[in-house]
Amino acid sequence: xxxxxxxxxxxxxxxxxxxxxxxxxxxxxxxxxxxxxxxxxxxxxxxxxxxxxxxxxxxxxxxxxxxxxxxxxxxxxxxxxxxxxxxxxxxxxxxxxxxxxxxxxxxxxxxxxxxxxxxxxxxxxxxxxxxxxxxxxxxxxxxxxxxxxxxxxxxxxxxxxxxxxxxxxxxxxxxx
Numbered sequence: 001x002x003x004x005x006x007x008x009x010x011x012x013x014x015x016x017x018x019x020x021x022x023x024x025x026x027x028x029x030x031x032x033x034x035x036x037x038x039x040x041x042x043x044x045x046x047x048x049x050x051x052x053x054x055x056x057x058x059x060x061x062x063x064x065x066x067x068x069x070x071x072x073x074x075x076x077x078x079x080x081x082x083x084x085x086x087x088x089x090x091x092x093x094x095x096x097x098x099x100x101x102x103x104x105x106x107x108x109x110x111x112x113x114x115x116x117x118x119x120x121x122x123x124x125x126x127x128x129x130x131x132x133x134x135x136x137x138x139x140x141x142x143x144x145x146x147x148x149x150x151x152x153x154x155x156x157x158x159x160x161x162x163x164x165x166x167x168x169x170x171x172x173x174x175x176x
Contacts (some may be wrong), residue, residue, distance in 0.1 A: 001027055001052040002061070003040075005138035006161040008053075008077035013074030013163065020163035023062075026154050042142060045151045053077060053125045078131045087128045093136050094129050 004012075004024065012023050026042065026049035041048035063072040070076055088097040132155050138161075145160050152160075 001032060001050070002077055002079050004051050004053055004077055005134045006163070007134040007137065008079075009051075009161075009163060011075040012053075012072060012077070014019070015072055020158045021155060022069065023054055025052055026157075027052050040139070041146075042157055043146045043151050044157065045153055049154075051157075078127070078134055082124075082127050082131055083122065085128070087131045089132055089135070093132060095125075095132055098124070098128060114162070118175060124138070 006097040007175055009020055009023060013016070016023070019128060026044070028049055029041075032050060040050055042051060042087060046117075056062055059072070063070050063076070065071050070080070086099045086101050088099060090096040143159050145157060
C-alpha cells in the first residue's frame with residue numbers, strides 16, 4: 001500500500017481532476033497485516049483504517065500505464081518520490097535515519113533508482129524533509145479527527161481534511 005497524506009491527495013487531485021474518494025482506499029489492519037495499535041490509523045464508525053492510494057483490480061498502482069510508466073509522475077505521492085528510501089523520524093520529528101525499503105531489500109521489487117544508480121544527496125535530503133513536514137501536518141489533522149466524539153465514514157474524513165468527494169472540474173487523465 002502507498003500511504004497518502006492530504007498533501008499527496010491534493011497534488012493528485014490537482015493533476016488528475018479525479019474526485020478524492022476515487023483516488024483513496026481506506027485499508028483495514030487485516031488488509032495490511034499491520035498492528036492496529038500503531039499510530040496512523042483513522043478511527044471511523046466501522047473501525048480503524050489507513051489512507052492509501054487506490055489500486056487497480058490486478059493489485060497494481062492505479063497510475064501505472066500499460067507501458068509501465070507513471071501517468072501521474074509530476075504529482076506522485078511523497079512515498080513514491082522517495083522510493084526506495086524510507087525516512088525514519090524520531091520522537092521530536094527529526095530525521096534520524098534513511099533506510100532502504102524492505103521491498104527492495106527482500107527483492108520483491110527491482111528498483112531502477114537503486115541498482116547501480118546514484119542520486120543527489122541534497123535532493124534526497126530535501127525529499128526526506130518534505131516527507132517529514134507533510135507527514136507531520138497530516139498526523140496533526142489525523143489526531144484532531146480521532147479526538148472527535150463521533151466518528152464518521154470515508155466521505156466525512158475526506159471532508160474533514162478538506163477534500164470534496166464529488167466530481168471535479170479539473171482536467172482528466174487516463175488511469176487504465
